[in-house]
Amino acid sequence: MAVTSNPPEKMMFQLNLRRRGISDQTVLRTMEEVPREAFVDAADREDAYRDSALGIACGQTISQPFVVAYMTEQLNVQRSNRVLEIGTGSGYQAAVLSRLCVDVVSIERYRTLADSARERLKTLGYNNVEVIVGDGFDVPDSAGTFDRIIVTAAMERIPEKLLERLEPGGVLIAPVGPHHGVQTLVRVVRTETGFEHRELVDVRFVPALPGIAREL
Template sequence: MDTGMSTGEGDGEQAERAAFILRLRQRGIRDLAVLRAIELVPRPLFVDPMMRRHAYDDVALPIACGQTMSQPSLVAAMTEALGVTADQTVLEVGTGSGYQAAVLSHLAARVVTVDRYRSLVSEAQTRFEVLGLRNVTAYVGDGMNGMPARAPFDRILVTAAATDIPAALMDQLKLGGVIVAPLGAPEEVQTLVRIVKEQSGRSRTDLMKVRFVPLVPGAAATL
């Protein structure tokens, strides 16, 4: 199948990617496994062709369906906070371009990602296939409901803002599992939090201030 996507890169892009990883280290990312996972994923493949000159800039980029692709330093920080190990299953809520899930696929045993937009899911799945990522699968669905058919999960990453963690996501998280998510009103600055599910409830660590698009219920009727 001709996907119109290529992973081929020349010396220039390899040098740019090396400089990109160095900048992430300078921004405080220390987990070598996370840095290696990011290095393995060609970010330009996930960026709109008109924006590819900015693929390795540390800025959020627009994608289809009015959504955004988080800046690389935030992707790295969220991945590091999640603390994924090679035997774990991860749920991502908000597939977007598929970039974050592709990074996670190099750290986890299995990645399940869900988005309300069919076109985003289709494009992301094509990118996964181009890269030969066989341990990540994208689904169309209501992210607030998680993916009960594939639960439970060791880690859950939410890439859209809500005022609280949806109950369904907490229910699908294993005891001792971790959720990383932005909490707060969509129109305001939110707080990225790390929540651990414990026998007695949950513990929360506030990580940083962020801005994300809102977590919207339901699958989109169009797009």
């Protein structure tokens, strides 16, 4: 897969992340190294580094760079972590996470998106990402537990079954709120006594829906 990018645009991309408060150098370096242009539709390649969400197949989106960087920074991923992503999309967030941890399991309800993301990640060498077609509201028991969980679609509430997948000390990030409106990014930490919730910033994500999508 041949990918190209405009150096001035990529420089502004980095400057914008820093200006908006992203300070984790590892996250910034990873955002620079992952070729965002490889994860957007061909018609949108010139806009790949613009700080806005872009449409992809199945009516879904690739999140704006700042949101990807912010959620990644707030997740505080460690090299030894095992990470679960709900909502693979084009695979961009999974690619970023893969450079920060030991492995990523990403669940996508649209088979079309899962298949194309799996192939894209393989082609680009992100070999520690496993893409699964499945229901993010009902993660299979065989998937095990995770140190970090990131949800990249809006949930009206975080399911208890998903919280139970967090290891002690684990962190979950999810946009919570109405499907058609503004959501709040929530950071949940599993402690010895339960779960600590903290609201971060307002965001807008496409809805997270239960089940596996029927595609025509």
